[in-house]
Amino acid sequence: MSQDNRTNSTNRPQMGRGPGMGRGPGGPGGPMRMTGEKAKNFKGTTRRFLAETSHYRWKLAAVAVFSVLSCVATIIGPWIMGEAIDIVGEGAGALLNTGTYMDYGRLFNTLAMLLGVYIFSSVFSYLQTYVVSAVSSGISYEMRGKISAKINRLPLAYFDKVSHGDVLSRVTNDVDTINQSLNQSLPQILTSVANVTGFFVAMLLISPLVTLIAIAAMFLAPFFAAQVIKRSQKLFKNQQEYLGKVNGHVEESFSGHMIIKSFAAEESIISSYNELNHKLYDNAWKSNFLSGLMQPVMGLIGNLAYVAVCIAGGFQVLSGKMTVGSMVSFTQYMRNFTQPVAQLAQISNVLQSTAAAAERVFEFLEEAEEADESGKSQLSENIKGEVVFENVNFGYDPETPVINNFYVKIKPGQTVAIVGPTGAGKTTIVKLLMRFYELNSGSIYIDGTNISEVDRNSVRDAFGMVLQDTWLFSGSVKDNIRFSAENATDEDVINAAKAANIHRYIKTLPGGYDYVIDEESGNISQGQKQLLTIARAFLSKPKILILDEATASVDTRTEILIQKAMDKLMEGKTSFVIAHRLSTIRDADLILVMKNGDIVEQGSHVELLEKQGFYAELYNSQFEQVS
Numbered sequence: 001m002s003q004d005n006r007t008n009s010t011n012r013p014q015m016g017r018g019p020g021m022g023r024g025p026g027g028p029g030g031p032m033r034m035t036g037e038k039a040k041n042f043k044g045t046t047r048r049f050l051a052e053t054s055h056y057r058w059k060l061a062a063v064a065v066f067s068v069l070s071c072v073a074t075i076i077g078p079w080i081m082g083e084a085i086d087i088v089g090e091g092a093g094a095l096l097n098t099g100t101y102m103d104y105g106r107l108f109n110t111l112a113m114l115l116g117v118y119i120f121s122s123v124f125s126y127l128q129t130y131v132v133s134a135v136s137s138g139i140s141y142e143m144r145g146k147i148s149a150k151i152n153r154l155p156l157a158y159f160d161k162v163s164h165g166d167v168l169s170r171v172t173n174d175v176d177t178i179n180q181s182l183n184q185s186l187p188q189i190l191t192s193v194a195n196v197t198g199f200f201v202a203m204l205l206i207s208p209l210v211t212l213i214a215i216a217a218m219f220l221a222p223f224f225a226a227q228v229i230k231r232s233q234k235l236f237k238n239q240q241e242y243l244g245k246v247n248g249h250v251e252e253s254f255s256g257h258m259i260i261k262s263f264a265a266e267e268s269i270i271s272s273y274n275e276l277n278h279k280l281y282d283n284a285w286k287s288n289f290l291s292g293l294m295q296p297v298m299g300l301i302g303n304l305a306y307v308a309v310c311i312a313g314g315f316q317v318l319s320g321k322m323t324v325g326s327m328v329s330f331t332q333y334m335r336n337f338t339q340p341v342a343q344l345a346q347i348s349n350v351l352q353s354t355a356a357a358a359e360r361v362f363e364f365l366e367e368a369e370e371a372d373e374s375g376k377s378q379l380s381e382n383i384k385g386e387v388v389f390e391n392v393n394f395g396y397d398p399e400t401p402v403i404n405n406f407y408v409k410i411k412p413g414q415t416v417a418i419v420g421p422t423g424a425g426k427t428t429i430v431k432l433l434m435r436f437y438e439l440n441s442g443s444i445y446i447d448g449t450n451i452s453e454v455d456r457n458s459v460r461d462a463f464g465m466v467l468q469d470t471w472l473f474s475g476s477v478k479d480n481i482r483f484s485a486e487n488a489t490d491e492d493v494i495n496a497a498k499a500a501n502i503h504r505y506i507k508t509l510p511g512g513y514d515y516v517i518d519e520e521s522g523n524i525s526q527g528q529k530q531l532l533t534i535a536r537a538f539l540s541k542p543k544i545l546i547l548d549e550a551t552a553s554v555d556t557r558t559e560i561l562i563q564k565a566m567d568k569l570m571e572g573k574t575s576f577v578i579a580h581r582l583s584t585i586r587d588a589d590l591i592l593v594m595k596n597g598d599i600v601e602q603g604s605h606v607e608l609l610e611k612q613g614f615y616a617e618l619y620n621s622q623f624e625q626v627s
Contacts, residue, residue, distance in 0.1 A: 042352070045359045056135050063135070064190055066128035071194035073121030075202055078336075080114045082329030089324055128187055136182035143175050146365060153369040156436040157396070165248020170364050173243055174357035181354035185347050192340035192347070199337040206330045207322055213312045214305050214334055224297055228290050235287035236353045240360070242280035249273055291350075309334050370456065378458040383543035384447050385412035385574030387433070392442035394432055402428050404597045406442070410590065415570060417577045417585035419618065420594035426578050429594075430546050433576070434460055446544070464542025466566065468580075470529040477506055478513040480532055484540035492539060500535035500565045502528065527558030534565045545575040582619045591615065 053060075087107045147170060159167075203211040253260065253269050260269055313330060316322040322330070387410040395401040402425050410416050418426045431437050433444060435456045444451050451459045464484070472480045481493050488496075493513065497503040505528055509515035517524060524532075537545070547566060579585040586605045593601035593608065593615045601608055601615050608615040 041359070042355050045355050045362065048362055049358050053135075053139055056138065059131055059135050063128050063131050063186070066124045066131070067187065067190035068194050070121045070124035070128060071191060071198050073117045073124070074195065074336075075198035075333075077114060077117050077121070078329045078332040079202065080110060080117060081332070082323075082325035084110045084114065084325070085328050086323050086325035128190075132187050133183060136179050136186070139182060140175050140179040143178065143361060144171060147171050147175070147361065150365055150367070150369070154367060155370050156431065158367060160396075163248040163252070165246075165251040166244045167364070168251060169244035169247045170360055173247070174240075174360050177240075177357035178354055178361070181350055181357075185350050185354070188343050188347055192343045195336060195340040196344070199333045199340075203330060203333050203337070206326050206333075207313070207316055210309055210312045210316060210322075210330060214309045214337070216308075224301075228293060232287050232290040232352070235283050235290065237356055238283040239280065239287055240353070240356050242276060242283060246273070246276050246280055249276055306331070306334060373455045373457075376453065376455045379449060379451070379454045379462055380447065383462055385414075385544055386410065386445075386447050387544070387574060388443075388445040389429075390443045390445065392432065392444065393440045394428065394437065394442075395440060396437075398440060401440070402597045403432070406597070406599060408592060408599060408602065410574060412574055413572055414589040415575045415577060415587070417579045417588035417591045418594060419579045419582060419585065419591060419615065421618070423596075424594040425597045426594055428597075430576065430578065433546070434463055462543045463546055464537040464540050464544070464569075465546045466530075466533050466537050466548065466569075468548040470526070470533050472517050472529055472532060474516070474518060476511075476514050476516055477509065477532065480517060481535045481539055484536045488539055493535075496535045496539040497532075499538045499568060500531050501561045502531035502535050502565075505531070525558075527562065530558075530562050531565060534562065534569060537569055543573065545570055545573050547575060547577045582615075593618075 084107060087110060151167070200211070200215075203214065249272065253273070260266060309331060313322060313327045317324060317327050389406050389408050392403055392406040393401060394403040406429070408416075418429060420426055428437075432439060433451075435451060438452070446459070446462065473483075478490065478493055481496060482488050485492070490513070494503060497506055497513075506513055506515070547570075577585055577588065579588075585591060588605065590602060591605060591608055592599050593613075595614060601611065601613050603611070609619065
């Protein structure tokens, strides 16, 4: 199979829509459809995410254990430090009262224990970070793999309705958001929960009264966090939406850069971009500002609580209910207690953005796919090439038919030209023939076999396609030709290139067949690209050909080479030629003249001119324009 938008290859660069295949309603030129921009069901999305990542549960459990162990050490540290301070205080008192020195051995042992506790905490913190990094990268890897596989299972209709930028945003921005959230927020959540619990218990053990005063002083924190989340959630949703729109605009503008320059439309494109970018900026700074308020306000609340604790604790020390060391330990716990509370409030905003990103990914993965037809029978490999369209009706929108009661019988080996004005249904016929879309009613037969009753991939493998808009991927010349037949030998590739009249040119390239074509195929000419796609078609040995006007944008000499290569490719094969320049299809065995989805005339070139009908009108109008 050699068509540029081949769909059953999973280990090559893929395209969302085959070049030159036209657009259905609501295509990339129309309004952009965005889906799943807001986590409409936060709990449901979270449950699904946990289910999708359940095979990591043991690693995540290990992360939780490491987090708890690290936090236990962190909690014990201030307690030991308080004891060290009390030892120093006791020694100072003994020196003043009795003239004896402090117990240095006990002090050094306490400090050594403190050092060991902090080393213990650091080791488990390192292990936690290591495992989390592996889990987050693994989840991102799997998600991108699922999205890539999903792209190859989606029908062409999906890409006629959704912009490429939106799909790319899900693969890049949304998956990266999930990855960063897991890598950074998950350890913080586990650590913060463990720390808050541990610090609270430790404070209670030192002084329940001062603990209650501290908690009472911080009761405003949850209320403030809830208000910030409420106002920032919509802004985060809008931020993700406009990020996808900006990406789509940039992608489309970049791919059409030459057209934009040709029409001097830079100001219009920049204006559209600035409008989208301004909306992205407006929502981004507001959401970041609100989420950024969390830290300073939580710091203010913590400072107020700290003042209250110092006053209450001072009275407790003076009354002998607390020691100085206990007070120092308590204030450290107090300081550490407010930090994880603030982190949890801050992370809540991150989780909202993550949930929106995850929901967008899941919604993409739930899009309707082409039905699995691997269990169906295969189209015969010995295809003669008879094609019959029997009472075919189709419309991208069922209420607006494009093809009406279409009937034609094509004999094996015939060259069939499809002509007509823009919107007549020429490209739609090809899409239906290759089952990119399913019929509303009627049937299409190849050698008497209804193509809807056999595996669609076996149908597409029977076709070779050469389009006006060529597509080559970044890679060697040899790999680009071999794209249609991955098991082909180097000798097969060379023979195909010779048949396409491109071998001599390839030999002049640095490295010959190993010459690397760049990402935009800008280092070879349009004519050479077209000849390479013809070589690709030769290599696939197709039974039926679909040819778009392939010589529209090349010089006369290259046009002759391309036409000779196409004539050689078409020998003995049933060929469908979508014709734009009617002078190129004079020798076609059958010309189908389409208008508004109907075949209004059919016959040879001479027969149609003699009728003096719609074809003659189209043909003569082209030559009148030339003259």
